[in-house]
Amino acid sequence: MTAPPAIAAGNLNHDGVAHGFFSREGGVSEGVFASLNTGLGSDDEPERVAENRRRCAARLGVAPERLLTNYQVHSAEVIVVEGPWADTPPEADGLVTKARGVAIGALAADCMPWLFVDPDARVIGAAHAGWRGALAGVLENTVAKMASIGAKPERIRAAVGPCLRPPNFQVGEDLAQAFCAQFEDATQFFTPDPDPGKRQFDLVGFGAWRLRAVGLDAIEDTQLCTLSAPDRFFSYRASRKRGDPDYGRNLSAISLL
Secondary structure, three states, X not given: OOOOOXXXXXXXXXXXXXXXXXXXXXXXXXXXXXXXXXXXXXOOOHHHHHHHHHHHHHHHOOOHHHEEOOEOOOOOOEEEOOOOOOOOOOEOOEEEEOOOOOEEEEEEOOOEEEEEXXXXXXXXXXEEEOHHHHXXXXXHHHHHHHHHOOXXXXXXXXXXXXXXXXXOOEEEHHHHHHHHHHOHHHHHHEEEOOOOOEEEEOHHHHHHHHHHHOOOOEEEXXXXXXXXXXXXXXXXXXXXXXXXXXXXXXXXXXXXX
16 A cells, blocks of 8 residues: 655654645545545545545554544534544544544645644644634634643644635635624735635635734645645635536644654
């Protein structure tokens, strides 16, 4: 079994910690899911998804059943993980743990995948944050949940993987108004778009801003856009433009060894 390639963030590289922002390369899925689709909720063949996840688990140094992703619902919910799910994955958009031999991850296809580590407390986190989850506070809640099991915000290192970014993140004025109604200074993350009545949204900038507000300083950005490289990354918007019936999910995950 060949471990798929993964993008690394320098500030997450610590002894006893493995992580990776996986692309769509290195798997066994076919068609619109080619090739490393890790989305359990997709219409891909389950055995192919399972094999793709096994390959990612091997890269992260954990057993396949110990690579955990939740049922993501664009919420602010974050849960503490102690081991593999007893049943179906819970509904949440953030996971944190201090358990060794467990990889926790976020699935995304334009939304932000964030990974976190406090190397001193040996606490890790993973969060899926689209605009709904980011506005609801999933990133801040991930930091708070990590703190609840021993992490300190000033020690936490965070990195964001491939996701939708300007000049490809066109939104309506209504979304800009919703963010600015909750955060007056959020106007800085919305810039004019060539299409009248539209804006470009720097969601990564907003996410990093919210993390700094709760005490994080060490934040790294892979600076990769999913829609700009649809042959390398799964992208929901790219799939819609092509008229595909479904789309794959990119995995971003971190583990304590």
